[in-house]
Amino acid sequence: MSESAHDPLPTVWNPDDRIGDMLKGLRGLVVGVANESSIAFGCAAKLRAFGAEVALTYADERTRDFVAPLAAQIGASLLLPLNVEQPGELDAVFARLRQDWGRLDFVVHSIAFAPKDDLHGRVIDCSADGFTRAMRISVYSFLELSRAAEQLMTQGGTxxxxxxxxxDKVVNNYNIMGLAKAxxxxxxxxxxxxxxxxxxxVYAVSPGPLKTRAASGIAHFDELVEAAVNRSPGRRLVDIAEIGRVVAFLVGxxxxxxTGDTIYVDAGLHNMA
Known part of the structure; x- marks a missing residue:
């Protein structure tokens, strides 16, 4: 199946959506799907399209209502609860992966959070609790996932x-999340x-601004999107399918x-002064 430069994701998953077997035989965990606009869902859909098996997680029961139909749509092998702030849930996820798969080939971590008051305020005014929680969810959870995945990546992995x-640069209104991403x-x-x-x-993938649920918490986000469109060489945003294809390449x-690189997928925006 051929794809356009930035095709929409399919509404209904069917065999015709398979675009190759580049990742056939690989199994991986994708963390951070919240709805059909999530970057994590773009990654999961493309990883599946290239032949990989995927397990998805959901943060709570309300989120599960959105994630379960998407997991069914792409044929995810597992759908498991994971709130990184809840003791024991990450261990339970990896116990299930060990039981069902015995090994792991990749993990995609796509979660970030900062309390609204701290996110909207100046970095210098960030509370200790807000700073700690932003780092706990946005950064330390990646270390936790990596440490657990290491035990199952017996033949290497991503x-x-x-x-x-x-x-890397100061972005208006990004505030404490800039420190977390650094x-x-x-x-x-x-x-x-x-x-x-x-x-x-190990890689960081750095997309341009997208209209996801997580991004909606950033103050004046529409202005950030407009600036990205006006300044990027292609005068457009990227979409989650494009990000997913880059992730599939990195996994393959x-x-x-x-390794160790930050890969920009932002239509060239980061190159512009």
């Missing part, structure tokens, strides 16, 4: 997380160095000579 340009990208480099000997590759053998 760990991926989602960053943003605000990790820490996340540093984590990618350190994990790549520590896990390289086990043939585990074509990226075997890369």
């Amino acid at each position: 760990l991926l997380t989602m960053s943003y340009y605000g990790a 820490s996340l990208e540093a984590s990618v480099r350190y994990l790549a160095a520590e896990l390289g000997g086990k043939n585990i590759r 053998g074509g990226a075997s000579g890369m």
